[in-house]
Amino acid sequence: MQYENDRYTIGGIDVRDICREFGTPLYVYDAAYIAGQVARFKAAFAGVPAWIKYACKACSNLAIIQLMRKLGTGLDTVSPAEIKLGLAAGFKPDEIVFTPNCVDFTEIEQAVETGTVINIESISSLEKFARKFGGTVPICIRLNPNISTQVNADKVDWWHNQSKFGISRSQLDTVKALEAAYDLKINGVHIHSSSVIMSPDIFTEGARTVFDIAAGFKHLEFVDFGGGLKVDVGDGNPVIDLPALGQTLENLYSDFCDQVGHRVEIWFEPGRFLVGNAGTLFAECTVIKKNEAVDFVGVNTGFNHLIRPMFYDAYHEIVNVSNPAGPAHTYTVVGNLCEIDNLGQGRQLSEVREKDLIAIKSAGAYGYAMASSYNSRPRPAEVLVMDGQAHLIRKRETYADMIQNMVPLDL
């Protein structure tokens, strides 16, 4: 979302016009911004044979997945339904990687049948896979390198040794034993951190570790670094310098290839980096309330539509679109759920009046994808602005949608 000539626009269209046409609450995504992020990512890693597999869990609308395909990415999926979405968007099975966590083995069997790249992340699944498929289907191994990212956010810090993700580095001997016993074709090694990588040093440590381990697999074709690249959300926290990261990786990569003796592809699975700042959640101010100490802006959305502030204490910049030049006040912006439902506490916004249009920024990743109809409030519609046009890409949920699977009793 841009602010130009006293108005907020997305892809050149005044956001007030978009919200007038589609109503609020409304998720709006900017296709040109997504294309720019894909291009920035590719440019930063141009020194290595890098492939993007868009982590569609971040925003799994079919139109966004189609857009990614048009932009030349592959796809990272975590469930059979995400694989189906990828196929429906036109991805070839081998452009899709399946990276599930703690799933029933039947999901892995389904993915094998579909022909996607398979990522195995527990010894239990690896044993089952080895017994069923042996070396007939290549696999990637997801590792937990047991490096703490030293960022204290338990919900998103996945490299430490208590994380449920990946096969622990200390279990590598078991992996090797299974590889030998069943002639497994381990052609990929994967790590994924969380969305908190801010320092090239942390990344370098992870890359060194994974390269060291990967070099030990004789069928190696790719190393997958997952996602986890933080974007600037306006909270003043540092973000990683992507070109510098690309340079670091390029330096490590040439030594790695010398060690392995052949070229190995480098994969990434960015979600937030590609779509986080491309999406905005628009809401209307329903109520202005003053308690003794706090001025509240109540809006017609809440953590049912954007759970990140309440769940992760995530920061989302909030602006008053309707009164951008108004005097600044400090407000706490709250949702309309019957719960503590803060979207932003103690924020400076230009004076808010009831009915003003409020924009909650950086909502493109893990926004709609984590939305629910809690409090029996329907989910918002989604719009993609592309080539100067606002396209409805998901209809607003209705009461009928919410109750369609309910089975009333005959009482």
Ligand SMILES: Cc1ncc(COP(=O)(O)O)c(C=O)c1O
């Ligand atoms: C395996 C895997 N890859 C990629 C991602 C995308 O992460 P991000 O959106 O932080 O880039 C995730 C997110 O949880 C993930 O679990």
